[in-house]
Amino acid sequence: MGIIQKIAEGLRKTKDFFLGRLQKILNSFTVIDDELFDQLEETMIMSDIGVETSEEICNRLRKKIKERGITDPQMIMELIQEIIGEIMGDDTGLDLSVSPAVIMVIGVNGAGKTTTIGKMCHQFKQEGKKVLVAAADTFRAAAIDQLEIWTERAGVEIVKHSEGSDPGAVVYDALEASQARGCDVVIIDTAGRLHNKKNLMEELAKINRIIDKKAGECSREVLLVLDATTGQNAVNQAKLFGETANITGIVLTKLDGTAKGGIVISIKNELGIPVKLIGVGEKIDDLQPFDSRSFVSALFSDVGMEKSEEPDEKEFEETEETEIEETEEEFEEEEEFEEEEELEEEEEFEEEEEFEEEEEFEEEEEYEEE
Numbered sequence: 627m628g629i630i631q632k633i634a635e636g637l638r639k640t641k642d643f644f645l646g647r648l649q650k651i652l653n654s655f656t657v658i659d660d661e662l663f664d665q666l667e668e669t670m671i672m673s674d675i676g677v678e679t680s681e682e683i684c685n686r687l688r689k690k691i692k693e694r695g696i697t698d699p700q701m702i703m704e705l706i707q708e709i710i711g712e713i714m715g716d717d718t719g720l721d722l723s724v725s726p727a728v729i730m731v732i733g734v735n736g737a738g739k740t741t742t743i744g745k746m747c748h749q750f751k752q753e754g755k756k757v758l759v760a761a762a763d764t765f766r767a768a769a770i771d772q773l774e775i776w777t778e779r780a781g782v783e784i785v786k787h788s789e790g791s792d793p794g795a796v797v798y799d800a801l802e803a804s805q806a807r808g809c810d811v812v813i814i815d816t817a818g819r820l821h822n823k824k825n826l827m828e829e830l831a832k833i834n835r836i837i838d839k840k841a842g843e844c845s846r847e848v849l850l851v852l853d854a855t856t857g858q859n860a861v862n863q864a865k866l867f868g869e870t871a872n873i874t875g876i877v878l879t880k881l882d883g884t885a886k887g888g889i890v891i892s893i894k895n896e897l898g899i900p901v902k903l904i905g906v907g908e909k910i911d912d913l914q915p916f917d918s919r920s921f922v923s924a925l926f927s928d929v930g931m932e933k934s935e936e937p938d939e940k941e942f943e944e945t946e947e948t949e950i951e952e953t954e955e956e957f958e959e960e961e962e963f964e965e966e967e968e969l970e971e972e973e974e975f976e977e978e979e980e981f982e983e984e985e986e987f988e989e990e991e992e993y994e995e996e
C-alpha cells in the first residue's frame with residue numbers, strides 16, 4: 627500500500643465526511659454566491675478545521691475566485707485543496723542529530739503517550755537505533771507495566787523505578803544509563819494527570835533541568851500528544867501545555883477513529899507548532915511521520931470513497947467529556963483553595979486588629995484611671 631493510500635485509510639472518516647459534504651454542496655449550486663460560501667464554511671467548522679481557520683480559507687477562496695474569474699462551483703474543490711496545501715506549508719521532522727537525543731512526551735491522560743512511545747521505539751529500532759525509555763509516569767504502577775509491555779514488544783531497554791517515586795530521579799538514571807550504554811535516543815514517558823497546573827509545571831521544569839544538566843548538548847524534542855477525537859479541545863490543550871513547556875512538535879493520535887481530522891489544519895494554522903507524527907491505529911506500526919502533502923492528497927483523494935458509508939454525523943452531536951475540562955476544573959479548584967486560604971488569613975488579620983484595638987482601649991482606660 628502506498629503512503630498516500632495508507633494515510634487515506636487512516637483518514638477515511640474525516641475524508642468521507644469532509645469531502646463528501648463539500649461535493650454535495652458544490653453539486654447543489656450552479657452559481658457561486660454567499661449562500662455557497664456559508665455552507666462551505668459551516669462544513670469546514672464541522673470538520674474541526676476551527677472557526678478562525680475556516681474563515682481564513684473562505685477569504686482566500688473568495689480572493690482566488692475573483693483573481694481567476696471562476697464562475698463554476700465545480701472548480702472550487704481544487705481551489706480549496708490548493709489553499710489547504712498553502713496553509714499546511716512545509717514539514718519539520720524530529721531532530722535526533724546529536725546523541726543521545728532526548729524526547730520528552732507530554733499530554734493529558736489517555737491521549738496516547740505510552741502507545742506512541744511504543745510505536746516510536748519500534749520505528750527507531752527498525753532504523754537500527756539504540757533506544758532507552760524512561761518510565762517517568764510514576765503515578766500508577768499500571769502505567770509503568772503498560773510501558774514495559776511496549777518496550778518488550780519493541781525490544782528496547784527501559785529504566786523504571788517503583789510506583790510513586792520521583793520522576794526526576796527516573797530521568798536522571800535513564801540519562802546516566804543511556805550515556806553509559808551508548809544509546810541514540812532516550813524517550814521519556816510523563817504523567818498526564820498531575821494534581822494541578824502548578825504541579826505539572828514544576829514537574830516538567832524539574833525534568834527539563836535534569837536534561838539540561840545531564841544532556842545539555844544533545845538534541846531535544848518535547849512532543850505534545852493530542853487525541854484527534856477531542857477536536858477543538860485538542861487546540862485548547864496545546865495552548866495550555868504551551869504555557870508550561872517548550873513544545874517542539876505535536877503527535878496527533880487516533881486519526882483513524884475520527885471524522886475530526888480537520889483539526890490538523892487548525893493546529894498548523896493557529897498554533898504555529900509543527901505536527902511531526904500521526905497515530906492512525908493501535909498497532910505498533912500505526913505511527914507515521916506527518917507529511918503535509920500526503921495529508922492534503924489523502925484528504926482529497928477518492929481512495930475508498932465508493933466503499934464509504936453515509937457521513938457519521940452522530941459523532942458531532944456527542945458532547946465528549948474531555949480530560950482537559952477536568953484539568954481546568956482542577957486548576958479552578960486549586961485557585962478556589964488559594965482564595966479560601968487568603969480569606970482565612972484576612973480574617974485572622976482582622977481578628978488581630980480587633981484584639982490590638984481592644985488592648986489599646988484597655989491601656990487608655992488604665993491610663994485614665996491613674
Ligand SMILES: Nc1nc2c(ncn2[C@@H]2O[C@H](COP(=O)(O)OP(=O)(O)O)[C@@H](O)[C@H]2O)c(=O)[nH]1
Nearest residue numbers: 735736737738739740741879880905906907908
Ligand atoms: N485508534 C487508535 N487508538 C489509539 C491511538 N493511539 C493510542 N490509542 C489508544 O488510546 C488509549 C490510550 O492510550 P495511552 O497510550 O495509554 O495514553 P496515555 O495515557 O497518554 O499514555 C489506548 O487504548 C490506546 O490503544 C491511535 O493512533 N489510534
Ligand SMILES: [Mg+2]
Nearest residue numbers: 739740763769
Ligand atoms: Mg501513559
